[in-house]
Amino acid sequence: MATIMKVNPTRMELSKLKKRLATARRGHKLLKDKRDEMVKQFLELVKKNRELRALVEANLKDVQTSFSVASATMSPQAIEEALICPKQSIELETGTRNIMSVTVPKFDYSMTGKESDIYAYGFVTTIAELDVAVGALSNIVSQLVELAETEKSVQLLASEIEKTRRRVNALEHVMIPNLEVTIKSIVMKLDENERGNITRLMKVKDMMLAEARQGGRV
Amino acid sequence: MNKIACVGDRDSVRGFMAIGFDVFTADTVSEAEKTVKKLASSESGYPIIFVTEEFYNGMPKVIEAYSEKAIPAIISIPGKNGSMGTGEAAIKALTEKAIGADIALNT
Numbered sequence: 115m116a117t118i119m120k121v122n123p124t125r126m127e128l129s130k131l132k133k134r135l136a137t138a139r140r141g142h143k144l145l146k147d148k149r150d151e152m153v154k155q156f157l158e159l160v161k162k163n164r165e166l167r168a169l170v171e172a173n174l175k176d177v178q179t180s181f182s183v184a185s186a187t188m189s190p191q192a193i194e195e196a197l198i199c200p201k202q203s204i205e206l207e208t209g210t211r212n213i214m215s216v217t218v219p220k221f222d223y224s225m226t227g228k229e230s231d232i233y234a235y236g237f238v239t240t241i242a243e244l245d246v247a248v249g250a251l252s253n254i255v256s257q258l259v260e261l262a263e264t265e266k267s268v269q270l271l272a273s274e275i276e277k278t279r280r281r282v283n284a285l286e287h288v289m290i291p292n293l294e295v296t297i298k299s300i301v302m303k304l305d306e307n308e309r310g311n312i313t314r315l316m317k318v319k320d321m322m323l324a325e326a327r328q329g330g331r332v
Numbered sequence: 333m334n335k336i337a338c339v340g341d342r343d344s345v346r347g348f349m350a351i352g353f354d355v356f357t358a359d360t361v362s363e364a365e366k367t368v369k370k371l372a373s374s375e376s377g378y379p380i381i382f383v384t385e386e387f388y389n390g391m392p393k394v395i396e397a398y399s400e401k402a403i404p405a406i407i408s409i410p411g412k413n414g415s416m417g418t419g420e421a422a423i424k425a426l427t428e429k430a431i432g433a434d435i436a437l438n439t
Contacts, residue, residue: 160427167419171409171415171419174409177347178410178411178412181347181412194346196350197346197349198349200352202352203335203352204335204336204352205335206380207334208379210402218402219403221379223336247347251347252351262405262407265407265419266405269399270400272426272429273399273430276429276430279430279432
């Protein structure tokens with residue numbers, strides 16, 4: 115329900131409010147466009163995120179299976195020992211990307227060491243399943259990094275969309291109607307004053323005319 | 333130089349050691365929560381923190397605290413018991429938050 119703002123019904127206020135209404139309308143339109151475009155981008159990202167997550171989860175499941183098989187024949191200590199000293203390391207480069215003025219992270223990673231370096235253990239004490247697991251895991255690093263990037267973008271974009279949507283709604287349903295009714299009420303009040311003034315003038319004129327007539331007669 | 337961190341129980345995350353992630357094991361949720369908090373603070377320099385779903389679900393406060401920041405990204409991964417659908421649920425919740433309805437579900 116639109117409420118009339120508490121302002122003095124003067125021409126000054128009226129022109130101020132009219133300017134505010136114009137700004138609010140313009141802002142509303144811009145924010146609405148922003149929201150629409152963000153939703154579009156968001157849906158694309160969500161779709162990508164879903165696919166990536168399904169892929170990663172499926173792959174990780176395979177990895178875990180291989181690990182289970184490996185741990186069935188190897189002692190936990192032996193597995194730990196085999197994995198604890200990697201020859202390979204991952205360096206992560208972080209940057210930012212801009213989606214509709216939302217800053218989202220961008221991750222680039224680089225691996226150091228040769229491709230064979232992921233098997234940083236002797237083959238005598240380990241079984242082949244462990245190689246399979248580690249190899250598979252090493253293959254999904256790029257997917258994992260991409261998943262992190264996408265999921266974070268989705269999170270950030272979601273909260274920004276929510277904020278924008280609230281702003282759009284506040285403008286559309288509160289700010290603009292309030293301004294409109296206030297402007298209307300001021301216009302009516304000013305008109306009323308104007309009419310009052312005219313009647314008063316007419317009355318005065320009549321009185322002056324009557325006086326003049328009387329004066330002329332005397 | 334930044335690295336990738338991984339928090340979880342021993343069995344779920346040990347494989348990540350081999351490919352050069354920094355692995356932090358935890359036995360309980362509160363332990364994991366502490367670790368994630370420490371890793372997420374800006375000076376430790378882990379832009380990506382993977383957390384197993386069991387622990388991820390147990391620390392909504394920490395997740396919430398970093399959800400508005402661009403870095404770090406705290407991402408759930410399935411643990412040794414397979415996926416519990418946490419990731420999928422999170423996407424669903426975000427879609428609902430942003431759009432008001434989960435309209436992307438059937439694409």
